[in-house]
Each structure stands twice: as structure tokens, then as C-alpha cells.
Amino acid sequence: MSPRLSSVAQRAPREWGGSAQNIDYSALHQLAPYIGKLKPVIARQLLREFTSSGDIVLDCFSGSGTIPLEAVMLGRRTLAFDTNPYAVALTRAKLEAPLSLEAANEQLTQRICDSQKRSQYDLRKIPLWVRKFFHPRTLQNAIRFADECIEKDDQFLLACLLSILHHQRPGFLSYPSSHLVPYLRDRKFPKVQYPEMYVERELAPRLAAKLVRTYKYGGAINRSSVLEVARTGVADLKLDFEVDAIVTSPPYMNALDYVRDNRLRMWFLDRSTVDYSPEPTERQIQSDAITAAFASNALKYLRKGGYCVLVVGETVLRKRIKTHPAERMLAKLTSEYPKLKVERVIRDTIPDVRRSRKTGAATKRELVLVLKKG
Numbered sequence: 157m158s159p160r161l162s163s164v165a166q167r168a169p170r171e172w173g174g175s176a177q178n179i180d181y182s183a184l185h186q187l188a189p190y191i192g193k194l195k196p197v198i199a200r201q202l203l204r205e206f207t208s209s210g211d212i213v214l215d216c217f218s219g220s221g222t223i224p225l226e227a228v229m230l231g232r233r234t235l236a237f238d239t240n241p242y243a244v245a246l247t248r249a250k251l252e253a254p255l256s257l258e259a260a261n262e263q264l265t266q267r268i269c270d271s272q273k274r275s276q277y278d279l280r281k282i283p284l285w286v287r288k289f290f291h292p293r294t295l296q297n298a299i300r301f302a303d304e305c306i307e308k309d310d311q312f313l314l315a316c317l318l319s320i321l322h323h324q325r326p327g328f329l330s331y332p333s334s335h336l337v338p339y340l341r342d343r344k345f346p347k348v349q350y351p352e353m354y355v356e357r358e359l360a361p362r363l364a365a366k367l368v369r370t371y372k373y374g375g376a377i378n379r380s381s382v383l384e385v386a387r388t389g390v391a392d393l394k395l396d397f398e399v400d401a402i403v404t405s406p407p408y409m410n411a412l413d414y415v416r417d418n419r420l421r422m423w424f425l426d427r428s429t430v431d432y433s434p435e436p437t438e439r440q441i442q443s444d445a446i447t448a449a450f451a452s453n454a455l456k457y458l459r460k461g462g463y464c465v466l467v468v469g470e471t472v473l474r475k476r477i478k479t480h481p482a483e484r485m486l487a488k489l490t491s492e493y494p495k496l497k498v499e500r501v502i503r504d505t506i507p508d509v510r511r512s513r514k515t516g517a518a519t520k521r522e523l524v525l526v527l528k529k530g
């Protein structure tokens with residue numbers, strides 16, 4: 157860390173290290189997995205400290221929607237953007253969830269019924285890498301259910317489907333596989349030894365169980381506080397008004413790949429996304445471009461005196477990467493906005509359970525930069 161950042165860095169409050177399964181937090185936060193997801197406790201504390209009731213809070217890298225959901229629950233208004241269609245579906249799902257379990261169940265019955273009336277897919281036309289994950293009848297029903305949700309713009313049930321798409325547990329739809337990033341576990345659980353893991357998985361009871369889990373602690377969201385959620389990259393961001401605060405976590409440079417790691421869920425959202433590069437997409441050069449776009453397209457909407465709170469993942473340094481992302485980002489932002497003042501820097505260590513990759517170029521620490529627009 158540069159002397160500038162280290163001289164002001166504080167340790168994260170102890171509760172940031174606690175369990176995310178806190179009864180105080182909406183179960184909507186656990187709607188579906190997302191790599192690099194922020195802990196609700198961090199989002200809540202930052203929003204409480206640096207925003208006020210009724211404030212407009214912008215999250216231009218919304219991911220799974222942790223910050224927008226917490227913002228609305230704290231009585232703020234929110235704007236959420238991300239380039240990844242799975243992220244946008246998930247953020248919308250959380251903010252558009254039916255108001256009660258009863259309402260959600262009614263919606264589910266209707267969707268299941270209508271999806272069964274849809275014409276059958278020719279499964280031979282589905283890419284083999286997708287077919288490998290499912291029993292043919294499960295796949296047939298899952299695609300038709302996804303289509304029905306997409307047609308009705310029902311992001312909530314669509315996200316519920318995506319959340320139970322792959323895992324090795326019986327409540328999920330795939331053959332035995334991992335949960336966060338989709339890999340088949342057919343070597344660990346061969347069909348001859350575990351035939352029960354390779355039978356058809358019915359959608360309706362699994363989705364109904366998912367709804368019960370989701371509404372465990374209630375789930376009412378004030379939708380009038382949601383100003384906009386859209387699939388928009390920061391380079392294309394355009395707003396008609398100023399915001400009171402920006403609270404966001406930019407992509408973790410060179411460490412996470414939000415497209416590749418969500419490939420199966422993304423295929424269900426957009427059938428044309430067949431090819432995935434095995435290379436990570438968040439390279440340093442792209443990261444710099446994202447920072448530059450953030451400086452010119454997001455910061456300009458922050459009102460004078462408003463806070464910009466950035467949760468920046470610290471990638472393990474490699475030969476080609478000489479500086480920490482937070483330092484690099486701060487240097488770029490302050491060169492564009494010299495009146496941006498560093499109010500606080502908080503250093504947080506990410507526990508192994510929250511990291512998608514526990515070795516290599518994984519993110520082990522994050523720095524929270526709290527900046528104030530002068």
C-alpha cells in the first residue's frame with residue numbers, strides 16, 4: 157500500500173468478519189450465488205454511515221444487488237447498473253420480489269402451469285456442455301420455465317430457477333456438480349455408484365422449497381425506492397439527475413470472471429452465449445478503462461459534498477501487476493477530480509469462505525475507499 161493510503165487505513169470493524177446468515181438480514185441476500193458478492197453487513201454499515209434516509213444511492217457495479225437491496229431496506233432510493241445479465245436479473249429479482257410467500261407461491265403455480273403449455277425443445281440443438289448437466293426431462297422443463305419467466309419479465313422466479321440450477325444436493329436440478337462455478341462432479345459421484353443423483357429432478361417442489369427459504373425472515377421491499385435497474389456498462393452511464401452518494405464495488409481486477417464463472421446460468425438467460433473464453437476478462441488494461449469511465453461517467457453525477465464509497469478487491473500481486481488496484485484507482489480518480497478528498501480507508505481481510513478461489517490470483521483483502529467530492 158502507498159504511504160498515502162497506509163497512513164489513513166483503519167481496520168475493518170469486527171462485525172464485518174461475522175456470519176452472513178444473520179437473522180437481521182433479508183434472506184433475499186441469499187437468493188442466488190454470485191462471485192465477489194459483498195457481505196450485507198458491510199453494505200449496511202457503509203450506507204448507514206455515509207448516506208441518509210431518502211438519499212439517492214448509485215451502484216454502477218451492482219453484481220448481485222447487495223448494496224441496492226440494503227439501500228432500499230434502509231429507506232434510501234437506489235439506482236443499480238451492471239453489464240452482466242445474470243447480475244441484472246439477480247438485482248431486479250431482489251428488488252421486485254413478491255411481497256409475501258403466498259403471493260410468490262401463486263406466481264409460481266401460474267408460471268409452472270403456463271410453462272408446461274409451451275412447445276417442446278429439440279434437445280439435440282442444445283449445446284452438449286449444457287446437456288451434460290441435466291437429465292433430459294429436467295432440462296426440457298427448466299428451459300421452458302426460463303422462457304416463460306423471460307416472456308413475462310418475471311425476474312424473481314427466473315432468479316429462483318437460476319439459483320437451484322446446479323449443485324450436488326437433492327434440492328437442485330443438475331446432476332452432481334459444484335454450486336458457485338459450474339463443474340460436473342461425475343468423477344466423485346459416478347452414475348453406477350450413485351444412480352439416484354442422475355434421475356429427473358422435478359421443478360415445482362424444488363422451486364416451492366426455494367421460496368420458503370427466501371421468505372424465511374419476511375421480504376417486503378419498497379419498490380417506489382427503486383429508481384432504475386438496468387444492464388448498462390459504466391462507459392455508457394447517463395443520468396438525468398445528481399445522486400447523493402455512490403456506493404459500489406468495482407470488478408476485482410484479474411481475479412474473478414463474472415461471465416465465465418456464471419456460464420450455465422447465463423446460458424439460460426441468453427441462449428446465444430455459447431462460447432466462453434477460458435481467460436479471465438478483468439485484465440488490468442480493462443480495469444484502467446473501467447476506472448476512467450467511472451471517473452468521467454459516474455463521479456460527475458455525484459453532488460458536491462456527497463460520498464463516493466468504493467470497495468476495492470486487492471488482487472495478489474503478479475509479475476506484470478506492480479500496484480494495488482485501490483492505489484491505481486485513487487490516482488486516476490483524483491487526477492480527474494483533484495477536489496476528491498480521501499476521508500477514510502478501511503482495510504478488510506476476506507475470509508476463505510467468501511472467496512471463490514482460495515489459491516492463485518484470488519482476492520484476499522479489500523480496501524474501502526471513502527472519498528468526498530469537494
Ligand SMILES: C[S@@+](CC[C@H](N)C(=O)[O-])C[C@H]1O[C@@H](n2cnc3c(N)ncnc32)[C@H](O)[C@@H]1O
Binds near residue numbers: 191
Ligand atoms: C465486485 S462485483 C460487484 C459485487 C456486488 N457488490 C455484489 O454484492 O454482488 C463487480 C461487478 O462489476 C460488473 N462489471 C464489470 N465490468 C463492468 C462495466 N464496465 N460496467 C458495469 N459493470 C461492470 C461485473 O459484472 C460485476 O458484477
